[in-house]
Amino acid sequence: MEVVPLLAIEQLSKSFGSNEVLKSVDLSVSAGEVVTIIGPSGSGKTTLLRCVNFLEFYDGGSIRIDGSEVGFRDGSQRRRRTERDLARMRAETGMVFQSFNLFPHLTAEQNVTLGLQQVRGKSRKDARDTARHWLARVGLEHKAGSLPSELSGGQQQRVGIARAVAMEPKVLLLDEITSALDPELVGEVLDVVTQLAADGMTMLMVTHEIAFARDASHRIVFMADGRVSAEGSPDHIMSGADGNDRLEAFLSRFRGSRI
Amino acid sequence: MGYHLNFNLVWRHFDKLLNGLVLSLELALLSILIGAVIGLTLAVWYVSAGRFARGLISGYVEVIRNVPLLLLVYLVFYGLPTVVNIAYDATTSFVLTLSLYSGAYLVEVFRSGLDAVPRGQIDAGRAIGLTPIQRLAYVRLPIMTRISLPALSNTFISLFKDTSIASVIAVPELTFGAQWINNTTFRIVEVYLVVTTIYLIAGYMILLLLRLVERRFRVER
Ligand SMILES: Nc1ncnc2c1ncn2[C@@H]1O[C@H](COP(=O)(O)OP(=O)(O)OP(=O)(O)O)[C@@H](O)[C@H]1O
Numbered sequence: 150m151e152v153v154p155l156l157a158i159e160q161l162s163k164s165f166g167s168n169e170v171l172k173s174v175d176l177s178v179s180a181g182e183v184v185t186i187i188g189p190s191g192s193g194k195t196t197l198l199r200c201v202n203f204l205e206f207y208d209g210g211s212i213r214i215d216g217s218e219v220g221f222r223d224g225s226q227r228r229r230r231t232e233r234d235l236a237r238m239r240a241e242t243g244m245v246f247q248s249f250n251l252f253p254h255l256t257a258e259q260n261v262t263l264g265l266q267q268v269r270g271k272s273r274k275d276a277r278d279t280a281r282h283w284l285a286r287v288g289l290e291h292k293a294g295s296l297p298s299e300l301s302g303g304q305q306q307r308v309g310i311a312r313a314v315a316m317e318p319k320v321l322l323l324d325e326i327t328s329a330l331d332p333e334l335v336g337e338v339l340d341v342v343t344q345l346a347a348d349g350m351t352m353l354m355v356t357h358e359i360a361f362a363r364d365a366s367h368r369i370v371f372m373a374d375g376r377v378s379a380e381g382s383p384d385h386i387m388s389g390a391d392g393n394d395r396l397e398a399f400l401s402r403f404r405g406s407r408i
Numbered sequence: 409m410g411y412h413l414n415f416n417l418v419w420r421h422f423d424k425l426l427n428g429l430v431l432s433l434e435l436a437l438l439s440i441l442i443g444a445v446i447g448l449t450l451a452v453w454y455v456s457a458g459r460f461a462r463g464l465i466s467g468y469v470e471v472i473r474n475v476p477l478l479l480l481v482y483l484v485f486y487g488l489p490t491v492v493n494i495a496y497d498a499t500t501s502f503v504l505t506l507s508l509y510s511g512a513y514l515v516e517v518f519r520s521g522l523d524a525v526p527r528g529q530i531d532a533g534r535a536i537g538l539t540p541i542q543r544l545a546y547v548r549l550p551i552m553t554r555i556s557l558p559a560l561s562n563t564f565i566s567l568f569k570d571t572s573i574a575s576v577i578a579v580p581e582l583t584f585g586a587q588w589i590n591n592t593t594f595r596i597v598e599v600y601l602v603v604t605t606i607y608l609i610a611g612y613m614i615l616l617l618l619r620l621v622e623r624r625f626r627v628e629r
């Protein structure tokens with residue numbers, strides 16, 4: 150029997166106007182795998198992640214999660230899903246944002262329970278228990294009643310992670326989740342991600358923390374100019390193998406500092 | 409002959425002014441509530457509507473904003489009953505006018521409030537799988553309301569002052585109370601001094617109260 154990857158991206162293409170941002174991207178992620186995307190600014194990393202939960206419409210190719218096409222109806226020629234249907238599909242993926250994007254009018258706990266109650270249909274009590282559980286997992290049980298404005302950046306991002314994983318997504322998408330943080334707060338957030346990886350959460354993430362990418366990923370994908378330019382094990386990619394000039398140039402920026 | 413200020417006659421009828429003040433506040437409050445319902449409905453409709461509906465809504469806003477309130481009050485009180493067969497008292501007529509009036513301003517307030525809801529927070533709502541209606545109810549409207557609070561406060565204070573126009577159709581609010589005392593006592597200067605002071609103090613109290621509410625609900629963006 151052939152192993153179907155949990156997330157299968159095939160020949161994905163996407164343009165903003167005349168700007169072709171993704172040019173036939175192929176990428177698959179198996180259950181329990183942690184795949185990290187690295188690459189220069191503007192190479193399309195964010196756009197790729199946003200296509201995976203259809204925050205961004207894609208023009209060509211396909212994205213399948215557990216065999217189901219994300220943005221278009223199964224078995225039809227690119228007929229878009231209805232909004233309700235899309236919402237259901239989006240609940241299959243979790244997303245953690247660079248700028249946290251917590252709901253500012255809701256407490257940490259309510260940020261987590263909103264989706265549990267409205268999307269997962271949990272009772273208020275069940276949602277609360279689940280939220281408490283996940284807030285504890287990210288070390289914030291004592292902040293359940295705090296508004297985002299009362300939390301540090303690192304704490305907000307950990308709530309963002311709790312909000313996403315509490316929905317029990319099949320795949321977790323993380324887009325430069327530490328880029329907006331002061332350096333001393335990066336560690337507490339990355340520790341949470343490391344924990345999730347150890348628990349077998351399937352993750353597709355973008356990061357500029359090269360050392361973290363090397364340690365935490367099963368596989369690294371190097372994107373350049375809207376394409377997957379190199380792909381392989383962390384050691385393979387970090388050694389700058391393949392004689393890939395762009396990868397070499399990209400990695401040289403980090404040499405001597407964090408690696 | 410020198411004019412000597414004499415407030416005694418004003419104090420004797422002070423209850424008229426207090427009752428008038430209460431009615432003014434009621435008129436403003438009722439109008440902003442109805443206006444908020446109109447404004448919210450139209451603003452939400454506007455952002456999801458086609459061009460035709462948008463044209464209608466913009467038309468309503470433009471007409472109301474470009475016709476003097478005094479004229480609107482006359483039109484609704486004297487004009488409307490001749491077109492449609494309704495009988496209403498001056499107070500009802502004025503509340504209707506001021507509601508339509510504030511509704512037009514609040515459409516704009518809520519529309520720009522909806523526009524100002526950060527993209528990222530809407531995306532976060534989509535990412536957890538909320539449907540468009542759920543995003544509206546649990547993300548966009550609550551955040552929009554908080555963003556709009558300062559503008560809502562300002563609108564309410566303007567409306568409170570605008571209630572004085574109701575005196576032209578004999579609604580017994582504060583300014584009408586003043587005119588009544590004038591006609592009885594001829595102490596025009598004293599009456600208007602007192603009434604102006606009442607408007608100032610009441611307006612300032614409202615402002616302080618609303619600022620407290622704003623502070624309580626302020627959101628960091
Ligand atoms: N909403 C948009 N409208 C138009 N162009 C966009 C939009 N979003 C992204 N782009 C363009 O798409 C290209 C890829 O952007 P993207 O954000 O995916 O890059 P990235 O690899 O995530 O870069 P960074 O490392 O800076 O985050 C860029 O040229 C960008 O200007």
Ligand SMILES: [Mg+2]
Nearest residue numbers: 194195196325
């Ligand atoms: Mg990006």
